[in-house]
Amino acid sequence: MSHSDSAQFIAGYPLKAHNTFGFDVRAQFACRIEHEEQLMAAVRDPRAAGLPRLVLGGGSNVVLTGDFGGLVLLVALRGRQVVREDDEAWYVEAAGGEPWHEFVGWTLSQGMPGLENLALIPGTVGAAPIQNIGAYGLEMCERFASLRVVELATGEVVELDARACQFGYRDSFFKREGRDRFVITSVTFRLPKVWQPRAGYADLARALAVNDTAVGSPSESDGSQPSAQAIFDAVVAVRRAKLPDPLELGNAGSFFKNPVVDAAQFGALKLREPEVVSYPQPDGRVKLAAGWLIDRCGWKGRAMGAAAVHERQALVLVNRGGASGAEVLALAKAIQRDVLERFGVELDAEPVCL
Ligand code: NAP
Numbered sequence: 558m559s560h561s562d563s564a565q566f567i568a569g570y571p572l573k574a575h576n577t578f579g580f581d582v583r584a585q586f587a588c589r590i591e592h593e594e595q596l597m598a599a600v601r602d603p604r605a606a607g608l609p610r611l612v613l614g615g616g617s618n619v620v621l622t623g624d625f626g627g628l629v630l631l632v633a634l635r636g637r638q639v640v641r642e643d644d645e646a647w648y649v650e651a652a653g654g655e656p657w658h659e660f661v662g663w664t665l666s667q668g669m670p671g672l673e674n675l676a677l678i679p680g681t682v683g684a685a686p687i688q689n690i691g692a693y694g695l696e697m698c699e700r701f702a703s704l705r706v707v708e709l710a711t712g713e714v715v716e717l718d719a720r721a722c723q724f725g726y727r728d729s730f731f732k733r734e735g736r737d738r739f740v741i742t743s744v745t746f747r748l749p750k751v752w753q754p755r756a757g758y759a760d761l762a763r764a765l766a767v768n769d770t771a772v773g774s775p776s777e778s779d780g781s782q783p784s785a786q787a788i789f790d791a792v793v794a795v796r797r798a799k800l801p802d803p804l805e806l807g808n809a810g811s812f813f814k815n816p817v818v819d820a821a822q823f824g825a826l827k828l829r830e831p832e833v834v835s836y837p838q839p840d841g842r843v844k845l846a847a848g849w850l851i852d853r854c855g856w857k858g859r860a861m862g863a864a865a866v867h868e869r870q871a872l873v874l875v876n877r878g879g880a881s882g883a884e885v886l887a888l889a890k891a892i893q894r895d896v897l898e899r900f901g902v903e904l905d906a907e908p909v910c911l
Contacts, residue, residue, distance in 0.1 A: 563595070563598055564588050564595055564598040564599035564602050565588060565589065566586045566587075566588055566599075566602065566604055566605075566628075567586065567587050567588070568585065568586055569583050569584075569585070570583060570584045570586065570587035570629065571583055572584055572587075572613075572616070572621060572625070572629065575613050575616045575629075575631065576613070576616035576617075576619055576621050576809075577615065577616055577617040577679055577803035577807060577808060577809055577810075578620065578621070578803075578807040578808060578809055578876050578880075578882070578885065579803070579807035579876055580620075580621045580622075580807070580876070580880075580881060580882050581879075582621045582623055582624050582625065582882070583624045583625070584611070584624070584625045584627070584628070584629040585608065585624075585625065585626050585627055585628070586604060586605065586608070586627070586628045586629070587628070587629040587630075587631055588628065588629070588630055588631065589631045589633050590630055590631060590632050590633055590634060590654075590740075591633050591634065591635075592634070593634070593707060593714070593742055596630065596707050596709075596740055596742075597707065597712045599628065599630060600628075600630075600709050600712075601712075604628075605628045608626070608627040608628050609625075609626070609627035609628075609737075610627055610628050610629075610630060610709065610737065611625055611627060611628070611629045611630070611911065612629075612630045612632060612737075612740050613629055613630065613631055613632065614632050614653065614654060614680055614681030614682075614683050614684040615656065615657075615679055615680035615681045615684060616680075617679035617680040617684070617803065617809055617810060618680060618684060618687075618688060618809055618810070618907065618908045618909060619809065619908055619909050619910075619911060620809065620882045620885055620886060620906075620908050620909070620910040620911065621882050621911055622881070622882035622883050622886060622910065622911060623881075623882065623883070625911065630740065632653050632654045632681065632683055632740065632742075633654045634652040634653045634654040634655075634683070634742055634743070635652050635654055635655055636651070636652040636655070636743075637649065637650065637651040637652065637655055637660055637663060638650055639667070639669075640745060644750070645749060645750055645751070646747045646748055646749045646750055647669045647747075647748045647750065648702055648745055648746070648747055648748075649664060649667075649669060649745065649746050649748060650743055650744070650745040650746075651682040651743060651744055651746075652682065652683075652742065652743050653681060653682055653683025653684075653740070653741045653742045653743055653744070654681055654682070654683060655681060655682040655683075656680075656681060656682075657675070657678055657679070657680050657681055657682055657684070657685055657690075658676060658677050658678065658679070660672075660682055661673065661675055661676050661789070662676070662789070664746075664748065665785055665786055665789055669748045670748065670752045670785030671700050671746070671748035671749060671752060671785070672695075672700055672746065672748070673785045673786070673788040673789040673792065674692055674693040674694060674695035674755055674761075674788060674792060675690060675691075675692055675693075675695060675697065675792075676789045676792040676793050676796070677792060677793050677796045677797070678690050678692060678810070679803060679810060682743075682744050683740070683741040683742070683743075683744065684741075685697050685744065686698075686701065686704055686722055686724070686729055686731065686741060686744060687729055687731040687732060687741070688727045688728065688729065688732060688907065689724045689725065689726070689727060689728060689729050690727075691726075691727065692792070693755070693758045693760075693761045693792055694755045694757050694758050694761075695755055696724070696726075697724075698719060698722075698724035700746045700747060700748060701719050701722070701724070701744070701745075701746060701747065702718075702719075702745040702746060702747040703716050703717060703718050703719075703744075703745050704716070704717055704722065704741055704743065704744045704745065705717075705741070705742050705743045705744075706739040706740060706741050706742065707739065707740050707742055708738060708739055709737075709738060709739065709740065710738065714742075726814070726815075726817065727814050727907060732909075752785060754782050754783050754784075754785070754788055755788070756783055756788060756791075760795045760799075761788070761791055761792060761795060764791035764792075764794050764795050765783050765787060765788070765791045768783075768787060768790070768791060798869075799869050799870050800867075800869075800870055800873060801867055801869075801870075801873065801875055806867075806875045806876070806877070807875060807876030807880070808867065808873050808874060808875045808876065809874075809907075809908045810873065810907070810908075811847075811872040811873060811907050812872060812873060812874040812889060812906060812907060812908065813847040813851070813872055813889075813892075813893075813904040813905065813906060813907060814847065814904070814905045814906075814907050815844050815845060815846060815847045816844075816845050816847060816850075816902050816903065816904060816905070817838060817842050817843065817844045817845070818842060818843055818845060818902060819841075819842050819843075820841055820842065820843065822901070822902075823835065823842075823843040823845075826845075826900060826901070826902070830853075830900065833845065833849070833850075833900075834846040834849040845902060847871075847872055847896075847904055848870060848871040848872040849871075850896045850899075850900055850902060850904070851866065851871040851872065851892055851896060851904075852871040853899070853900075854892070854895040854896055854899055856871060856892050856895070857871040860877065860888075861884065861887060861888045861891065862880060862884045862887075862888075863876060863877045863878055863879050863880035863884060864876060864877070864880040864884040864885045864887070864888040865877050865888070866888070866892070874888060874889060882910075882911075886910060889906060892904070
């Protein structure tokens, strides 16, 4: 084993810069993983025997409620490349530690559109499949080909297809049976050569219309439909306007999933709350906008200690400075209770709470 493949353990490692809420907690041990071999060296190290493990990429979907008494694996695997191409698509592979947004920008710069609606989502490529990230009418699973994992118990490297990953709405096998068992070391995306813009979401359509009328705008392709770059730029602009930058105000993006209710429950709710924001699903159920429910309960902009609901986006909980994970969870519970009382709807948290 070469020196760079051995595991470098750091005791009492500060995690403040490794979770986007900015919680000031520590790990008993941390190990930076730059090569797949280091992963197995780390988990087989006697110091890690019997300890719980936590895999952190960008730390953008986790609530750390206290010090972590275990081994944190900081996934810093890098690299991206076109691995093959056929008449219909490009297949692009990226390592698990690649920053997601940079990777999306790179695919566009290579002339391979398809991921632009997912611009500016914080976190890493390896984290994207875990919750099947989605935004502005596109889910990652629609561009997914396969991924590679290392199974921590055995050290075995396995390739998994979409079926094995069991993708759902902000959900996958890795949030359920596969939880804590694997490290996603790389993901391969299938980017179709015939590209269609997806610009149906109201905020995105509005931003594109504004750009379209801007004199000399460089982002428009031929005037008839927006280019992938125009969509990328518009998504970035909309997200910047609405969502707090974790470097300025700690947060983990949407804190709650949009609840999906059956038609009967929706009918009863609509009678009581005629203005309820809703989106019918292909299976007959109805998706509710969690942000609207929270806003209606009066929570937008409200704080409990240093934890608060963001002023411009009720789905996002923020750390105004010095909040603990426990404070954020207490705020989340209060919101869940109010939404359940008023609407009879349960809100599930999106981030993993530890
Ligand atoms: P928004 O546009 O204010 O819409 C509120 C909710 O209604 C969204 O969550 C979205 O569901 C749904 N929605 C809006 N237009 C829709 C349409 N045409 N068809 C179906 N559903 C529609 O939402 P936002 O909070 O500003 O977020 C914009 C997009 O970015 C959304 O897709 C959102 O999921 C995504 N986002 C995700 C995170 C995260 O951490 N996961 C954080 C910020 C934003 P969907 O969520 O199913 O799209």
